[in-house]
Amino acid sequence: MRILEELRPRGFQDIAGQSHLFGDDAVFLKLVESGNFESLIFIGPPGSGKTTTAELIGEFLHLPFFRLHASTSGSSDIKSIIETTKHYGKEAIVFIDELHRFSKTQQDLLLKVIDGKHAKLIGASTENPYHNLTQPLRSRSFVFEFSSLDEKALDELFLKGIDYIKKQYSVNEVLYDEEELARCRQISLGDGRRFLNILELAAVKGRFEGDKLTLGLEGVEDFVTGGTYNTDEHYDLLSAMIKSIRGTDPDAALVWGLKLLDSGVAPEVIFRRLLISASEDIGNAFPDALVFANSAYEAFTSVGRPEGDIIFAHVVTFLASCPKSNRSYAAMHSARDYLAKNNPRVPEILRTSGEGYKYPFDKGEFVRQKYTDEGLQFYKPMESGFEAKISERLRRLWDDWKEY
Structure with missing residues (x-):
């Protein structure tokens, strides 16, 4: 919609709801303005300004900007960028949406982009992608979190939107119902892009009376993905x-x-x-x-x-x-509680240079021996589904050593 382009932030100070990133003493702002980074990762919900921030960094640093989406881009796209940037004589910005979807092979190619000084990488994701990234890429990256827009930030966008509507529809005053506006804030889910789309739709549905326009906020949720859904x-x-x-x-x-x-x-x-x-x-x-x-x-x-x-x-x-069992989950918590209060040592027979260990396969597949000095037991299987078979097997193997 046109309102998104008209109200697109022209500088870092125009990005709503992210004062922790763009305040005067914010580390993030100092870092991006210095250009002293190899890779940045933005984590945050839709409509919080991740893509716009990446574009503004490219503009501020006067660097060429390439945008990829991990679900539709492949290794050939990355190789093409490498070849293209070689002719610039300076780095570019490569922005990758949903970065965590890139495979290990694709991430290895990104390392070539970074280490070859062909480009600075900016990745974005609605989820923390760290567990999906390779260690070399993680070590080169700074991670910053974007927040959902709160009521104050949405009100800032609303005022800018009203100014836009006045000019767009040549009216001197824009009227609206406060309760309907509050509901539209909820519908937006803290997504600035969605909120502005709602506002523009309300203007289209609005009613003119001379030089006044009353916004048609009622019922806009029927036309916006998410319906009456809120956070x-x-x-x-x-x-x-x-x-x-x-x-x-x-x-x-x-x-x-x-x-x-x-x-x-x-x-x-x-x-x-x-x-x-x-x-x-x-x-x-x-x-x-x-x-x-x-x-x-x-x-x-x-x-x-x-x-x-x-x-x-x-x-x-x-x-x-499926049949249900939470016994593995419960065992994890029991073991963690134990470790929080105790510092168990590895038994002699299990140490690298220890003696007395009995190799289970010498006895078929199993031999009873102590794998902890205290004879601990956290996992207590249920008689449910496949776990019933696990329970039966453990009872048979451990007999009176453990109570399965």
Whole structure:
């Protein structure tokens, strides 16, 4: 929409809601203005200014700007940029949206871009991508977090939007209902881009009376992705979906999952919770659930929406229908509680130069011996799904040594 271009920040000081990054003494601002960086990673929700900031850095440093999206760009695009920048005689800015989706091979190519002084890298993601990045790329990167726009920041955008509407529609006054405006702030989910789109749509729906325009804020949620969705409901819906999966109700899980997806929540956010649930709530009762959930995410990413919704429905109903066990999750917490209070030493027989260790395969596959001096036990399997077989096997092997 035109309002986005007209109100695009012309300098760092124009970016709303990120005072921690662009304040006078902010480390981030000093760093980007100095140009003394190899790689920056921006983490934050949609519409918080990540892409605009990258573009402004390119403008401020007077460097050529290349933009890639990790889901649609490949190694050939990176190689092409390397060849192009060789002729500039100076570095460029390479901005990569959803950086965490790049493979290890593609990340290795990015290292060539950085180390060869062909370009400075700026990566962006709505999720913390660190666990998906290679160690060499992490070591070269500074990470900065962008925040959702709060009420104050949205009001700043609103005032700028009103000025734009006055000029665009040649009116002297713009009227609006305060309650409707407050609801539109909620609908925006702290996304500045979405909020300005709502505002422009409200102007299109507005009513003229002489040199006055009354904004048509009522009902704009019907035309904006996300409907009446707000930030609180984001977490409520995630909670409802996971609790329905945990409660083995595939129908309810599907309702809340699809509402999340249709509300504009990033799929990776939803799938992250599904992957966690596959271990936390299903665990060893059906170990393949985690593999299936991960494969479903990869398939969803490859297919995209709307066809990917079929895959999404598949994985949600599958996880909800699986036998459940939280015993691995509980064992983890029990072990952590123990370690917080104790400092166990490795038994003599398990040390590198220790003596007395019995090689299990010399006895078939198992031999009873102490792997901790205290004979600890944290994992207590349930009689559910595949875990029932695990329980039976552990009881048989350990007999009276442990209570399985």
